Amino acid sequence: MLYIGIAVWSRAKSTSDFYVAGGKINPIANAMATAADWMSAASFISMAGMISIMGYGGGVFLMGWTGGYVLLAMLLAPYLRKFGKFTVPQFIRDRFYSKSASTVAVICLLVASLTYIIGQMTGVGVAFSRFLEVSSSSGIYIGMAVVFAYAVLGGMKGITYTQVAQYCVLIMAYIIPAVFISLQLTGNPIPQLGLGSKLVGSDTLLLTRLDQIITDLGFKQYTTSVAGTKLNMVLFTLSLMIGTAGLPHVIVRFFTVPTVKAARQSAGWALIFIALLYTTAPAVAAMAKYNLHTTIAPGIEKNMSVFEPESSLEAEKRPDWMKRWENTGLLKWEDKNNDGRIQYYNDKTTDKEVLDNAKEAGWQGNELSVNADIIVLANPEIAILPNWVIALVAAGGLAAALSTAAGLLMVISSAISHDLVKGIIKPNMSDKQELWLGRIAMALSIVFAGWLGLNPPGFAAGTVALAFGIAASTLFPALMMGIFSIKMNKEGAIAGMLSGLLVTLFYVFAHKGIFFIQGTQYVDLIGGPNSFFDISPEAFGAVGAAVNFIVALAVSRFSKRPPVDVQELVQSVRIPRGSKKIKGSH
Amino acid sequence: MSKKESKDKSYWFATLRLLGIVLALWAIVSLGASIVFVEALNKIHLGGYPLGFWFAQQGSIYVFIILIFTYTYFMGKIDKKYDVHEN
Numbered sequence: 284m285l286y287i288g289i290a291v292w293s294r295a296k297s298t299s300d301f302y303v304a305g306g307k308i309n310p311i312a313n314a315m316a317t318a319a320d321w322m323s324a325a326s327f328i329s330m331a332g333m334i335s336i337m338g339y340g341g342g343v344f345l346m347g348w349t350g351g352y353v354l355l356a357m358l359l360a361p362y363l364r365k366f367g368k369f370t371v372p373q374f375i376r377d378r379f380y381s382k383s384a385s386t387v388a389v390i391c392l393l394v395a396s397l398t399y400i401i402g403q404m405t406g407v408g409v410a411f412s413r414f415l416e417v418s419s420s421s422g423i424y425i426g427m428a429v430v431f432a433y434a435v436l437g438g439m440k441g442i443t444y445t446q447v448a449q450y451c452v453l454i455m456a457y458i459i460p461a462v463f464i465s466l467q468l469t470g471n472p473i474p475q476l477g478l479g480s481k482l483v484g485s486d487t488l489l490l491t492r493l494d495q496i497i498t499d500l501g502f503k504q505y506t507t508s509v510a511g512t513k514l515n516m517v518l519f520t521l522s523l524m525i526g527t528a529g530l531p532h533v534i535v536r537f538f539t540v541p542t543v544k545a546a547r548q549s550a551g552w553a554l555i556f557i558a559l560l561y562t563t564a565p566a567v568a569a570m571a572k573y574n575l576h577t578t579i580a581p582g583i584e585k586n587m588s589v590f591e592p593e594s595s596l597e598a599e600k601r602p603d604w605m606k607r608w609e610n611t612g613l614l615k616w617e618d619k620n621n622d623g624r625i626q627y628y629n630d631k632t633t634d635k636e637v638l639d640n641a642k643e644a645g646w647q648g649n650e651l652s653v654n655a656d657i658i659v660l661a662n663p664e665i666a667i668l669p670n671w672v673i674a675l676v677a678a679g680g681l682a683a684a685l686s687t688a689a690g691l692l693m694v695i696s697s698a699i700s701h702d703l704v705k706g707i708i709k710p711n712m713s714d715k716q717e718l719w720l721g722r723i724a725m726a727l728s729i730v731f732a733g734w735l736g737l738n739p740p741g742f743a744a745g746t747v748a749l750a751f752g753i754a755a756s757t758l759f760p761a762l763m764m765g766i767f768s769i770k771m772n773k774e775g776a777i778a779g780m781l782s783g784l785l786v787t788l789f790y791v792f793a794h795k796g797i798f799f800i801q802g803t804q805y806v807d808l809i810g811g812p813n814s815f816f817d818i819s820p821e822a823f824g825a826v827g828a829a830v831n832f833i834v835a836l837a838v839s840r841f842s843k844r845p846p847v848d849v850q851e852l853v854q855s856v857r858i859p860r861g862s863k864k865i866k867g868s869h
Numbered sequence: 870m871s872k873k874e875s876k877d878k879s880y881w882f883a884t885l886r887l888l889g890i891v892l893a894l895w896a897i898v899s900l901g902a903s904i905v906f907v908e909a910l911n912k913i914h915l916g917g918y919p920l921g922f923w924f925a926q927q928g929s930i931y932v933f934i935i936l937i938f939t940y941t942y943f944m945g946k947i948d949k950k951y952d953v954h955e956n
Binding site: 334339341342345346349350352353356357358361475476478479480481488489490491506507513516517520521524542543544547548550551554555558561562565854857858859860861862 | 877880881884888891892895899900903904905907908911915916917918919922923925926927929930931933934936937938940941944945948953954955
């Protein structure tokens with residue numbers, strides 16, 4: 284019950300003070316609040332699990348979701364702050380002197396944010412399914428109800444300091460178990476150092492031992508494994524970086540800092556607080572993997588060969604946490620060779636030696652499957668940590684998912700009610716109507732995202748990665764060219780955003796189904812999976828961004844220059860002096 | 870071209886030069902050291918870490934933080950030099 288208490292306590296605050304943050308607020312507190320907003324279910328619940336499975340290649344998430352802050356601090360934040368408006372479509376509308384450009388921006392924003400919310404729903408579903416011991420689909424329904432209550436009925440008027448509290452819960456929930464586990468395994472309490480240390484009572488490095496264990500079982504070496512080609516990894520990292528800098532719910536945090544200088548700096552402070560979690564995650568990932576293997580094959584710790592019969596775990600003696608996660612359907616095992624023990628290995632390996640060893644030992648296929656999203660939540664249970672730590676982690680995961688979902692819903696509702704309907708379709712709408720429209724937009728988004736979360740195209744982090752691709756290929760290039768190219772005009776910006784969006788969606792939908800609906804994939808039409816230079820759909824955002832830049836620059840060359848007052852606007856945005864104080868209300 | 874325009878122009882050039890340097894370092898560390906040249910760097914060890922692996926999962930993030938603060942510091946200097954800083 285404790286975790287519900289903590290979740291409720293940390294839930295009451297939200298992304299809210301978009302419009303009033305800054306000014307009197309301590310920049311460090313503001314940065315913590317930004318970090319709480321930013322770190323989502325994908326960061327908290329899913330990322331370490333993905334790294335655990337991917338090994339070295341999981342670095343794309345670590346670098347991608349932090350490197351974007353460098354772009355944000357240098358290319359967008361200070362200039363958008365000087366511009367002094369509240370939403371991304373507002374900037375697009377004024378800079379490109381066009382309602383159509385702002386409509387296109389609203390569409391791009393909606394596609395990116397909705398995709399992002401699907402990832403949050405998956406994450407919330409996983410957390411609820413375990414702690415209420417229900418199936419993961421029921422978890423998503425409960426998650427939808429909670430997000431609805433949280434974002435639509437209230438909670439939008441928090442203050443920064445309660446978000447600071449939320450950050451504290453989240454980061455403690457992440458770091459405390461990591462410290463315990465690092466101590467248990469390596470004797471070093473700092474996970475970042477523990478990951479590079481020797482195992483307790485042995486002369487072998489943790490990473491070396493882990494590599495040994497998993498390669499014996501036919502998995503790829505942890506410290507070098509990459510899923511695709513090098514080009515794909517570079518583009519995947521770039522997509523996440525550019526996408527981070529182009530996601531509206533991140534950008535808006537920098538609109539309201541007190542000065543241009545503060546906009547540059549606050550990205551740095553926010554990144555420090557984010558880095559606390561992000562540099563801990565790889566340690567959590569590797570240590571959880573080590574613990575999982577030593578749990579399933581207790582012989583490993585006795586230096587037995589994994590292929591000796593007594594090395595594998597007897598199914599009868601499997602720990603309670605496995606049974607609990609079996610209820611959720613996210614962990615499954617099946618005794619294929621009827622020996623009463625669980626064998627966990629890569630039966631699809633091409634390594635003949637491993638296959639021969641397995642055959643000789645009478646193994647008839649891998650008997651365990653573990654969903655990546657449960658790694659962080661199950662981690663303290665695997666390491667047999669006290670119950671309060673387990674509860675704390677659940678609360679942290681829920682807080683992370685709820686705060687980000689609320690932030691996204693806020694951006695969606697303001698884009699629809701303020702930028703689209705009030706700004707373009709029906710300018711004389713009353714404030715009350717605007718508010719109601721915003722709420723309806725939120726409710727519809729939750730239902731839509733929840734429905735798609737029930738048929739998830741991948742793990743929370745994987746789904747979220749697609750949102751970044753969409754933001755990277757649409758909003759970031761438009762914003763950047765709006766600042767860095769005086770000659771960029773509305774024709775160029777609109778053509779760029781549309782072509783970036785269409786190219787990216789075309790490629791992503793080919794693999795994942797039209798609007799992620801199962802069964803509507805058309806991957807054969809484009810010549811099979813990853814057919815474009817072996818690039819995976821998650822990594823395609825960087826290509827989409829390049830298309831956007833090229834199309835926009837080409838079109839703007841052959842069409843009229845922007846009006847003189849817009850050119851002057853761009854000049855003034857580039858100079859810090861004269862930044863206006865942002866009023867506290869909207 | 871007026872005096873103010875030419876001053877604004879050289880301020881913008883100074884800004885772009887700084888941007889270029891910081892972005893180059895950003896790309897060299899994250900895309901270069903962590904991905905493209907990872908095998909070569911993995912032959913070197915930093916504590917118990919293969920260096921390339923360390924850059925991909927730890928080092929890049931530290932470098933990003935340093936880069937943002939370095940950029941902020943030098944931007945502040947450029948702002949003052951061209952007298953366009955906020956009060």
